[in-house]
Amino acid sequence: MLRNIVRETSFLAKDRGAIFWLTLAFALSVVAVSFGVTEVREQRETIATLIKEDAADRANALQGQEEWGSAAYYAFHLTYAPPSDFAFAAMGQRDSSPWKHRVRMLALEGQIHESDTRNADFGLVGRFDFAFLAASVAPLLLILLLYDLRASERTARRHDLLVATVGSPTQLWLPRALVRVGLLALLLLTPLWIAALIESSSAGTLLQATAIVIGSLLIWWLIVELVSRIDAAPSILLTTLIGIWLALAIVVPALSKAAIEASNPVPDGGEILLLQRETVNDAWDLPKEDTMIPFVEEHPELADYAVIDGPWAWKWYYAFQHVGDQKAAPLVKQYREGRLSRDRQAGLVSLLSPTSFVERAFEKLANTDAASMVAYEDAVREFHAQLRAFHYPLMFPEKPYDANLLSSLPVYKPPS
Amino acid sequence: MNSPLETRSLSLKREGNAVLDKVSFTVAQGEIFALLGGNGAGKSSTLLTFLGFLEPSGGEVLVNGQSVASDVTAARNAIAYLPEATSLYGHMTAYENLDYFLDLAGRSAGVDELNAAFDRVALPIEARSRRLQSYSKGMRQKTAIALALLRETPILLLDEPTSGLDPVAIDEFHDLVKALAQGGQTILMVTHDVYGACQVADRVGLLRRGKLVGSFSAENGQRIDTETVHAAFAEREAA
Numbered sequence: 001m002l003r004n005i006v007r008e009t010s011f012l013a014k015d016r017g018a019i020f021w022l023t024l025a026f027a028l029s030v031v032a033v034s035f036g037v038t039e040v041r042e043q044r045e046t047i048a049t050l051i052k053e054d055a056a057d058r059a060n061a062l063q064g065q066e067e068w069g070s071a072a073y074y075a076f077h078l079t080y081a082p083p084s085d086f087a088f089a090a091m092g093q094r095d096s097s098p099w100k101h102r103v104r105m106l107a108l109e110g111q112i113h114e115s116d117t118r119n120a121d122f123g124l125v126g127r128f129d130f131a132f133l134a135a136s137v138a139p140l141l142l143i144l145l146l147y148d149l150r151a152s153e154r155t156a157r158r159h160d161l162l163v164a165t166v167g168s169p170t171q172l173w174l175p176r177a178l179v180r181v182g183l184l185a186l187l188l189l190t191p192l193w194i195a196a197l198i199e200s201s202s203a204g205t206l207l208q209a210t211a212i213v214i215g216s217l218l219i220w221w222l223i224v225e226l227v228s229r230i231d232a233a234p235s236i237l238l239t240t241l242i243g244i245w246l247a248l249a250i251v252v253p254a255l256s257k258a259a260i261e262a263s264n265p266v267p268d269g270g271e272i273l274l275l276q277r278e279t280v281n282d283a284w285d286l287p288k289e290d291t292m293i294p295f296v297e298e299h300p301e302l303a304d305y306a307v308i309d310g311p312w313a314w315k316w317y318y319a320f321q322h323v324g325d326q327k328a329a330p331l332v333k334q335y336r337e338g339r340l341s342r343d344r345q346a347g348l349v350s351l352l353s354p355t356s357f358v359e360r361a362f363e364k365l366a367n368t369d370a371a372s373m374v375a376y377e378d379a380v381r382e383f384h385a386q387l388r389a390f391h392y393p394l395m396f397p398e399k400p401y402d403a404n405l406l407s408s409l410p411v412y413k414p415p416s
Numbered sequence: 417m418n419s420p421l422e423t424r425s426l427s428l429k430r431e432g433n434a435v436l437d438k439v440s441f442t443v444a445q446g447e448i449f450a451l452l453g454g455n456g457a458g459k460s461s462t463l464l465t466f467l468g469f470l471e472p473s474g475g476e477v478l479v480n481g482q483s484v485a486s487d488v489t490a491a492r493n494a495i496a497y498l499p500e501a502t503s504l505y506g507h508m509t510a511y512e513n514l515d516y517f518l519d520l521a522g523r524s525a526g527v528d529e530l531n532a533a534f535d536r537v538a539l540p541i542e543a544r545s546r547r548l549q550s551y552s553k554g555m556r557q558k559t560a561i562a563l564a565l566l567r568e569t570p571i572l573l574l575d576e577p578t579s580g581l582d583p584v585a586i587d588e589f590h591d592l593v594k595a596l597a598q599g600g601q602t603i604l605m606v607t608h609d610v611y612g613a614c615q616v617a618d619r620v621g622l623l624r625r626g627k628l629v630g631s632f633s634a635e636n637g638q639r640i641d642t643e644t645v646h647a648a649f650a651e652r653e654a655a
Contacts, residue, residue, distance in 0.1 A: 007519045014508055157503045161560075164467045164497040165567075166520040167489040 004175035036088030054078035069314020081376035090131035092368030107324035113269030131362035148234035266338030283320035305396035386410035418481025420602040427474035450617035459606035496567035502560035506549035553580035574605035
């Protein structure tokens with residue numbers, strides 16, 4: 001077999017067409033990985049800058065405050081989901097879901113969702129990252145490298161001589177295809193491996209990514225192999241294979257996405273934002289009990305401090321912010337569960353489409369899938385709850401303001 | 417002793433039409449057997465059954481006494497095949513083409529051995545390092561013949577082997593084929609060239625519409641009489 005591999009490698013070196021497609025594969029991989037590394041570095045730099053500014057801004061905002069309410073109002077807190085050490089390979093949902101916020105102790109859901117339309121352009125067309133290259137472009141390159149292995153020899157009237165000379169056809173076609181598939185995998189993966197070293201990705205993640213790419217290429221090789229057994233002209237084989245690629249890479253994912261979305265209606269972030277803001281705004285004109293009663297239902301430990309005598313009190317203000325979140329909670333739950341449900345169903349349907357499967361697998365490895373973005377939002381909610389848990393026992397009993405206590409403000413911890 | 421090549425009541429159908437109809441013949445070791453016939457007589461199809469590319473609808477095809485159907489790889493390994501209108505790789509030189517095809521056959525040859533083969537087929541020295549895309553049809557045919565020589569198989573199947581060769585090269589080729597047969601190689605060639613077949617073959621079989629309708633042998637060291645074969649060929653074709 002080794003001898004056959006060496007022979008076909010030498011043969012390939014003289015095939016300009018194959019060299020072109022392989023060179024293109026390497027170039028595209030370098031570009032995709034470079035885009036990813038650059039984007040991830042920019043995101044890390046952005047986060048690092050924001051972390052630096054966050055503490056200074058908050059210290060500045062808290063300076064001179066004399067009330068718990070105003071201290072909570074003016075203090076912003078940075079929350080973020082740092083890109084994983086493999087995110088460069090698959091930006092995934094980081095392009096369409098927010099991964100950083102500056103939250104205050106106001107109603108939270110509106111703050112989370114006011115920026116969820118970021119990068120809508122990427123949400124539409126997708127980013128040219130390694131996951132896209134491996135999932136969608138690599139199969140096309142594989143088709144172009146393999147579709148006419150036999151047919152071109154038939155067209156050139158060389159097929160019978162080749163097979164008669166080699167004796168067993170598998171000693172010809174298998175190594176010839178194997179060299180092409182192997183080199184394609186190597187040229188696609190080399191930039192990924194180098195970037196993974198630079199980014200200190202874990203060996204386990206990299207091994208899994210490598211296995212996914214090779215597995216995907218093997219599946220497409222099988223498809224090409226089955227189609228190219230048809231005794232037809234190269235152009236017909238190519239048309240058939242491109243048709244299969246279109247079906248598996250475009251049509252099946254698009255139709256399944258539409259079907260999944262139709263069967264799992266999910267409110268968009270704007271609806272949550274609107275409902276929460278309307279609730280908060282309406283509260284100004286409602287009797288204060290209408291706010292404080294539902295608030296106390298969730299915080300019975302503050303019942304003794306929930307009577308608002310005057311026209312204005314910070315605790316009333318924060319209570320109706322809180323109730324805004326309470327009102328939005330069913331919609332938020334529907335949104336969260338709907339996204340996860342869509343994601344689960346998309347995972348099942350991806351078994352029908354190698355391209356979807358590869359993209360999803362990469363996003364999972366890179367922690368840029370829907371579940372990871374939901375986990376980030378949950379981390380923001382948890383932090384916000386800690387903020388409330390810090391402020392409410394000070395604010396509601398109207399304890400004297402003590403700036404020293406602010407050193408115990410909760411610190412945001414990104415999801416691991 | 418088994419004949420290197422043999423067909424027993426070989427029948428072949430393609431797309432429902434009979435291509436070969438109970439064709440039986442043997443080719444002995446060191447013999448040159450020429451199958452002569454017009455277009456569509458089934459000559460090339462006969463060769464392809466020996467290589468296992470076409471499956472008989474009836475009868476049997478044997479190489480060295482073994483059914484091709486039972487071990488096609490063994491049959492192919494015993495045969496060097498020179499197809500009609502050979503198309504080797506145009507983007508490779510004659511040396512590279514032979515290197516590649518010999519490697520496919522599981523053997524290698526040094527430059528001296530390659531040059532010796534090229535000398536035997538009279539391929540010009542200056543052409544050997546050129547890509548085949550610049551070759552004439554005759555030069556490509558010579559390269560393919562050199563490949564067949566270098567295979568050193570006990571059996572040679574030649575499909576219109578002199579197609580594209582000039583008269584001098586044809587004569588040289590005939591001499592070469594005779595020398596190979598004298599060296600013990602078994603040769604089955606198919607052609608529609610009556611003169612060429614009679615010049616080189618020990619036996620000529622007439623194939624018409626898939627049936628073997630006549631056979632002529634060289635006797636007493638004489639060549640087969642071209643006029644006799646030509647007359648029979650013309651008569652059969654006209655029938």
